[in-house]
Amino acid sequence: xxxxxxxxxxxxxxxxxxxxxxxxxxxxxxxxxxxxxxxxxxxxxxxxxxxxxxxxxxxxxxxxxxxxxxxxxxxxxxxxxxxxxxxxxxxxxxxxxxxxxxxxxxxxxxxxxxxxxxxxxxxxxxxxxxxxxxxxxxxxxxxxxxxxxxxxxxxxxxxxxxxxxxxxxxxxxxxxxxxxxxxxxxxxxxxxxxxxxxxxxxxxxxxxxxxxxxxxxxxxxxxxxxxxxxxxxxxxxxxxxxxxxxxxxxxxxxxxxxxxxxxxxxxxxxxxxxxxxxxxxxxxxxxxxxxx
Amino acid sequence: xxxxxxxxxxxxxxxxxxxxxxxxxxxxxxxxxxxxxxxxxxxxxxxxxxxxxxxxxxxxxxxxxxxxxxxxxxxxxxxxxxxxxxxxxxxxxxxxxxxxxxxxxxxxxxxxxxxxxxxxxxxxxxxxxxxxxxxxxxxxxxxxxxxxxxxxxxxxxxxxxxxxxxxxxxxxxxxxxxxxxxxxxxxxxxxxxxxxxxxxxxxxxxxxxxxxxxxxxxxxxxxxxxxxxxxxxxxxxxxxxxxxxxxxxxxxxxxxxxxxxxxxxxxxxx
Numbered sequence: 001x002x003x004x005x006x007x008x009x010x011x012x013x014x015x016x017x018x019x020x021x022x023x024x025x026x027x028x029x030x031x032x033x034x035x036x037x038x039x040x041x042x043x044x045x046x047x048x049x050x051x052x053x054x055x056x057x058x059x060x061x062x063x064x065x066x067x068x069x070x071x072x073x074x075x076x077x078x079x080x081x082x083x084x085x086x087x088x089x090x091x092x093x094x095x096x097x098x099x100x101x102x103x104x105x106x107x108x109x110x111x112x113x114x115x116x117x118x119x120x121x122x123x124x125x126x127x128x129x130x131x132x133x134x135x136x137x138x139x140x141x142x143x144x145x146x147x148x149x150x151x152x153x154x155x156x157x158x159x160x161x162x163x164x165x166x167x168x169x170x171x172x173x174x175x176x177x178x179x180x181x182x183x184x185x186x187x188x189x190x191x192x193x194x195x196x197x198x199x200x201x202x203x204x205x206x207x208x209x210x211x212x213x214x215x216x217x218x219x220x221x222x223x224x225x226x227x228x229x230x231x232x233x234x235x236x237x238x239x240x241x242x243x244x245x246x247x248x249x250x251x252x253x254x255x256x257x258x259x260x261x262x263x264x265x266x267x268x269x270x271x272x273x274x275x276x277x278x279x280x281x282x283x284x285x286x287x288x289x290x291x292x
Numbered sequence: 293x294x295x296x297x298x299x300x301x302x303x304x305x306x307x308x309x310x311x312x313x314x315x316x317x318x319x320x321x322x323x324x325x326x327x328x329x330x331x332x333x334x335x336x337x338x339x340x341x342x343x344x345x346x347x348x349x350x351x352x353x354x355x356x357x358x359x360x361x362x363x364x365x366x367x368x369x370x371x372x373x374x375x376x377x378x379x380x381x382x383x384x385x386x387x388x389x390x391x392x393x394x395x396x397x398x399x400x401x402x403x404x405x406x407x408x409x410x411x412x413x414x415x416x417x418x419x420x421x422x423x424x425x426x427x428x429x430x431x432x433x434x435x436x437x438x439x440x441x442x443x444x445x446x447x448x449x450x451x452x453x454x455x456x457x458x459x460x461x462x463x464x465x466x467x468x469x470x471x472x473x474x475x476x477x478x479x480x481x482x483x484x485x486x487x488x489x490x491x492x493x494x495x496x497x498x499x500x501x502x503x504x505x506x507x508x509x510x511x512x513x514x515x516x517x518x519x520x521x522x523x524x525x526x527x528x529x530x531x532x533x534x535x536x537x538x539x540x541x542x543x544x545x546x547x548x549x550x551x552x553x554x555x556x557x558x559x560x561x562x
Contacts, residue, residue, distance in 0.1 A: 051459040052431050158329055184456055187328050187485045189525040214459070217530070255460035258488075258530040258549055265553040271560050280530050284537030290560050291540055 015176060015208050016040040016063055020077035023058055023067060032058045033232045036077070042175070045202045045209045045222055047240075050229035051253020056212045059229070060178050062086065063210070065094040082175060095121065099169030103181040105161035108168065109153040114145065117153055118167045125172075139171040143197060159190035166197065177201060179211040183218075195219050217257035220244070221278040228252050241276040259283035293319050294340055294448070294479070298349035301335055309335040310503045313349070317481070319447070322474050324490045324511075325483045327500035328525040333483045334375070336500065337450050340481075341370040354447075368397055371446035375453040375483075377433035381425040386417060386436060389425050393444045411439035414469065430457040438469070448479040455486045463489060487515065491529040492548040499524050512545050 018038040024031040033055045040046055048056050061067045062079050069091045079086045082097055102108055111117035118139055122132045140146045143163045148156065153164055162182060169177065179198065183191035195218045201207045202222070213219055220226070226243040228236035230252040236243045243249065244256040245264060256264070259277040263286070266273060273286040299313040310332050317323055325333050338344040339351045342358040351358045354369060374380055383389035390411050394404045412418045415435040420428060425436055434457060441449065451470075455463050470493065473480050482490060490497075490511070497514040499507040501523045507514050514520060515532055531546045540559060546552035 051461055052429060052457070187525040188487065188527040189522075192527060250460065253459045253461045255463075258534075261549050262534075262552055262556070265549060266556060266560070269553070269557050271557065280533045281537065284534060287556065287560070288537070288539045291538070 013041040013043075014039055015042045015044075015082055016210075017080045018062070018077070019080075021062065021079055022076040023062060024074045025058075026072040026074075028073070031232055033062070036234060038227070038234060038237070040208065040210065042208055043202070043206050044224045045199070045219075046211070047216060047219060047223045047226045048210060048212045048229065049216060049226060049252075049254040054229045054253065055232040056229055057180055058232075060100070060180055060210065060212065063176070063178060064098040064100045065089065065091040092124070095174075096125065096172055097174055098176045098178060099172055099174035101162070101166050101169055101177070101179040101182050103184050105158070105165040105185075108165045109161055112152060113149070114151050114153055114156075114164050114167075115140070115149040117164055118171050121168055121172050135171045135173070139167040142170065142201075143167045157190075159186050159194065162186065162194055163197070166194070170201070174207065176208045176210065179209070179213070181212050181214065183213065183215060188215075191215060192218055216254075217259075217279075220257060228254055240278055244278075245276045293317070293354050295352045296336075296339070296346075296349070297352075299339065299346045299351060300348035301339070301344055302347045308503055310339075310346075312504055315498065315505060315508070317479060319479055320474070320477045322470070322480045322493055322495045323482070324493075324495040324497045325481065325500060326485065326487070326497060326524050326526060328523075331500040331524070332503040333500055334452060335503075337372060337452065337481065337483060340366075340448070340450060341372055342366045364396070367393075367446070368444070369447045370450065371441035371444065371448065372450040373434070373437045373441050373452060373454065375456065377430070377437045378426075380437055380440075381433060384424060385422050386420045386425055386428070387412070387422065389436060390440045390443050393440055397444050399444070407443045407445075411443045414442070415439040416465070431459070431462060434458065435462070438466075442469075442473075446478075448481065449473055450481040450483070452483045453485070454482060455484065455489050467492070485526065487526055487529050491515075491531060494547055 018036040021033060021036040022031045023033045050056050061071060063081060065086050068075050068087050109117050111120055115136060118136045119132050122135055140149055143166060145163050145167060148160060153161060183194055186194060198209060199222045202209045220240045223240050226240045227234055228243055228249060235252055236246055244260040249256055259280055259282060262283060263273050263276055273290060277283040277286055294317040296313045296315040299310055301310040302308045325336060327333050335344060339346060340353060342361060342363045345359050353366060358366060381389055383392055387408060390408050391404055394407060412421065415438060417436060417439060425433060428436060454466055458466060470480055484490060494511045497511050498505055499514060499520050506523060507517065507520045515529055521528060531552060535541055535545060542555045
């Protein structure tokens with residue numbers, strides 16, 4: 001009933017909104033997303049968690065327009081990005097607002113040099129050469145890969161490739177950055193380094209980040225929000241401490257990081273350490289205070 | 293029973309993937325091989341079932357020199373689940389995929405049917421029985437490879453990055469399967485970056501870098517070594533960082549959260 005007003009004058013700071021949104025892939029009997037109502041505000045860092053097949057990837061594809069423009073199926077309700085209905089705008093125009101980083105950088109790196117690769121999206125927008133140059137340099141510098149500019153992407157390590165993919169997306173200056181399991185092919189320290197870059201983009205540039213990440217522990221202390229999905233529905237949505245303290249989370253195929261789990265296990269034994277810790281150092285501090 | 297002596301492996305293009313490898317793996321060991329991408333982990337495990345033969349030195353498996361035996365004969369005892377499942381799936385249906393190995397190793401039809409059902413159930417694949425493996429998700433393909441390999445009951449099971457693409461519940465299931473295998477006396481070799489996953493198994497850990505073994509020891513010993521963690525690009529397991537930070541230390545490392553809880557309950561209640 002109020003959907004029209006929401007479309008035209010989005011609530012302050014609202015950047016993405018799902019309204020009674022459902023999607024069923026062509027040829028499938030059941031919706032993979034059902035009745036999603038979700039609002040994400042500018043500058044948020046949102047972790048989407050859930051077991052495989054819960055609809056996470058479909059949710060992301062509905063934000064950058066791959067659904068309904070590339071994947072066919074039946075939609076109900078609507079998705080708006082910066083006030084614009086995703087189904088009514090071309091994917092290329094969405095690409096300016098929404099950057100997407102995939103699990104496997106090979107899917108999005110294909111030029112002969114890193115520099116050309118990062119410039120690719122900008123060239124497609126038909127921007128002037130100086131602007132492209134400037135944006136490419138800015139992007140490479142920000143991700144600390146200026147020294148790789150002339151290298152061939154296929155010679156790079158997995159972590160470097162993922163940074164190149166991120167640089168290409170960032171050069172478009174998107175308002176929203178979506179990452180679908182960006183670290184799953186990376187070793188732990190490389191994963192941590194990439195996540196640090198994502199945190200920096202959020203905290204220093206104010207880019208809104210939506211990330212599907214299994215290594216929740218690497219990013220949870222910076223998240224403004226955790227959304228837990230199961231069977232195509234949003235089951236839990238709130239601050240990291242709120243969502244991770246819900247005992248049902250494991251039923252949805254999500255494991256809270258060890259500090260949170262230990263805190264809860266102790267709480268069940270009648271030992272309260274205080275607020276839910278998101279990092280090991282927080283937990284250590286809580287326990288040490290208690291021991292003394 | 294698996295013995296690498298002074299193994300070197302050089303690719304036909306001249307690149308040396310392994311050098312000076314001396315490694316003994318005993319029956320029933322649970323062992324984890326870690327190291328950054330390109331450190332030689334996959335080359336190492338391919339020597340165990342003879343997919344690769346050493347250019348120098350030798351590998352012996354159950355007393356047989358791998359250079360003198362075929363891959364298929366070695367595979368009867370050595371099952372490998374590779375990192376990229378698409379490389380090892382080729383049958384038209386999920387059940388044919390699982391049957392393939394057993395039929396090749398001459399299992400009776402009745403036993404094939406029995407073990408097929410067991411494997412489908414264990415890896416939650418029954419509903420996909422007749423569909424093409426190519427239609428499965430990445431995580432499901434991986435479970436199918438696992439099911440196929442376990443169906444023929446090899447003595448040694450080698451898992452290459454088994455947790456990639458698996459969610460929390462599937463990882464728990466995988467952990468249970470590994471514990472069952474270990475309790476049956478199988479040798480389990482896990483190549484992984486997922487230190488949090490293997491920590492509760494407290495495996496022996498072999499660290500590789502630049503084609504060599506740079507450290508070989510208990511989980512605690514290896515993962516407390518900052519220099520090794522850096523070289524292998526690993527992060528210290530949470531539970532190890534926990535004991536490190538505590539003002540009162542437990543006598544032994546916590547192997548999992550329940551173990552930690554037990555000690556903390558006792559300590560905090562005084």
